[in-house]
Amino acid sequence: MARRIVRYWDPAGERHEVPTYPWGLAPAGLATRAQLVAMGLRPRGPHVAQIRWDSRRSTTPRVAYLWPVETARPPAPRSAAQIASLGAALRARRTCPECGAVRDYCLSTRLGICTLCADDVRVAA
Incomplete structure (x- = not known):
């Protein structure tokens, strides 16, 4: 594995608080908030994993939180x-x-x- 992949590869969540994956290597069945919204869903409950990657714009790593797709629900209708x-x-x-x-x-x-x-x-x- 490349160094950047090894740096963020933590599926057990030992180095980070939650399971962490590098960009593009998250398991199937998990989606970011933007991906859920594109599917017409909203996340429910706390995030269960995260994606981390290095950005050219910042010295700190970027983070995208992941939620299980099966627990996501459509948004509540507005009154x-x-x-x-x-x-x-x-x-x-x-x-x-x-x-x-x-x-x-x-x-x-x-x-x-x-x-x-x-x-x-x-x-x-």
Whole structure:
């Protein structure tokens, strides 16, 4: 095995808290959160294993947690109140506090106002 594979090969979980596998060598039946979401599922319970790999962007190893596919379930359906609350929150992100207009886009957090009001402020300044 290559050195990078041996470094993260720990299926018994002796060196790391949970069973650890190098990139691309995880056993079948385990999936990351992104893979479960792509299958229309959500993880249930704590992760049972992890994948570790070295990244060029960081000096610390990257980690992806793994859950068993058979324990994953579809997401719970949202209630009407949750959908209404989400709609109100998104509407608030699109409402300009300066002019009160509801825009088709989320306002910039840096500006805090819509682009039309920001352009007027810059012209006036």
